[in-house]
Amino acid sequence: MASRLTEAQQDFVSAIGTFCRREVGDRERRAKLTEHGPHSRELYRRLAELGWLGISLPEEYGGSGQGMVDLVLFLEETGYWRAPITGFTTTIIVAAAIEKFGSAEQKRALLPAVANGSVLAISMSEPGAGSDVGALTCRAEKRDGCWVVNGQKTWCSNAHIAEHILLVARTDTGGGKHDGLTMFVVPADVAGLTMHSIDTMGGKEVNDLYFTDCALPADAVVGTEGQAWGQLMAGLNLERMILAAVMLGTARRAFDDTLAYVKERRQFDRPIGTFQALRHRLADHAVELECTRLLVHDVAEKIDEKPGKLFPREASMAKLKATEFAKAMALDGMQMHGGYGYATEYGMEALLRATVVSTVYGGTSEIQRDIIGKTYGL
CATH class of the missing domain: 2.40.110.10 (Butyryl-CoA Dehydrogenase, subunit A, domain 2)
Structure with missing residues (x-):
């Protein structure tokens, strides 16, 4: 998928990864950032200083005016690094509603504040x-x-x-x-x-x-x-794509952490990943991860091509696929970690907690399936 990104987008992803690796990457640092909850005001302020919180806002309100693909890249990468910025998702949803329907005064009062770190x-x-x-x-x-x-x-x-x-x-x-x-x-x-x-x-x-x-x-x-x-209906593309992007990043992290563990963990005088039972499961997850990535990025591109159009089927598919796969990946990752999957030291239990609710909020998986079915005249 990276080959379809522009050079500027690849540099953007690299910059986010570098920042998150430095600021969030180790367990001790993340524990300190989340000491008072899953949203770190300290980290959020630094992201505002970099101009990334205004990624999807118009330039006239302090944003950079980027599209859905760029927003997805930001959410996916911060999701991968488990950056504790939970306030960003609802903020962008509300900011989009204000931008589209708010009065001039509401836009002037709220949108620049979002770019500067205000949470909605x-x-x-x-x-x-x-x-x-x-x-x-x-x-x-x-x-x-x-x-x-x-x-x-x-x-x-x-x-x-x-x-x-x-x-x-x-x-x-x-x-x-x-x-x-x-x-x-x-x-x-x-x-x-x-x-x-x-x-x-x-x-x-x-x-x-x-x-x-x-x-x-x-x-x-x-x-x-x-x-x-x-x-509300006018904002469905955005809400579902936000959730899909975050869970795509989280699923990537669950896969990478599990892959690293099964390569390192030895039992019966060999890495456990060399046993067919685990090797085949990781192979299946790798295929699902790539399918999920292609779907989420493809829908984001479609939205950028026709920003005024609703994509109820495609956006629901992206949300459904990404959240269900992320939950399945984290659950199976926990199983492959064995007892360590239950320990906070390895972080897989935190990934499971983060993913298990994703199939409920923002429209349950059952609602997404119903929406998809209706688009086929069912």
Whole structure:
């Protein structure tokens, strides 16, 4: 796949790898960076100084205006090196929505801040509305020239480290369940909003949000009132490709770590990788890894060729393939590591924790399969 990259893109990947190898590469350094959670503000600030956090933002807002392929390369490489920058994924999703639908004032306020290291979060899911986002009931009502929000949100990634949250709330109940939804920009410290972290096997990543008479100004609306569903659909390519790219990088890391281990570990007077049972499994994983890489990069190229077009089938395929393979690779890597796969010293258990949730967030594998099937008229 590297042969299809331009010289500038190859240099870009090399620079990311050099940076991550130096700043994140060893276990002790990474442990220090993640001491307070899976997002390192210290590392994030350094990436901002290099200009990489604005990779997909327009130049007028401090970004470099690069396309989907370049974003995928950045996410894949940082995913490979397990860079603790979990806030980046939701930030780029929200930034794209602001760029496409936000007011001039919202763009000026938020987009340059993203390039400088500001973290953004997006809040859609509710206790009764997960895969079925259209079933959400969190309500925003007009009162005295402002919007007042009441209700609960859940599974909101990175809200606890975000400066602003993109909220999707119901503003009208008169139409269908996909009608009457509106996007709002919410300062994370606004009165009337409280949040509680949800304990997970991945650490402090997601949160419950509680809105109690939370007042937002009239200009907090992003895009068109009542049209949030269509605005959300416009961002599906990006969200799915972000997740696919991160998991592609994570799968590469699980493969490389497993390959290195089976070459080094000896039992019965020979490296365990020379036994056919493991050699054939690694061969199968190598084929799957290359198929996944080709798919993810190909879809990214298609999006760059036609940036205004939705690719529901292709983006869902990329997300489905990358997340399912990453989980399978990490699980089998843990098995081939034997007892050491369970030990934090080797890191395979951390890769398993990182991948096992990837088939759930951003649209479950079941939802991706359903979307793909529907594109074939099923």
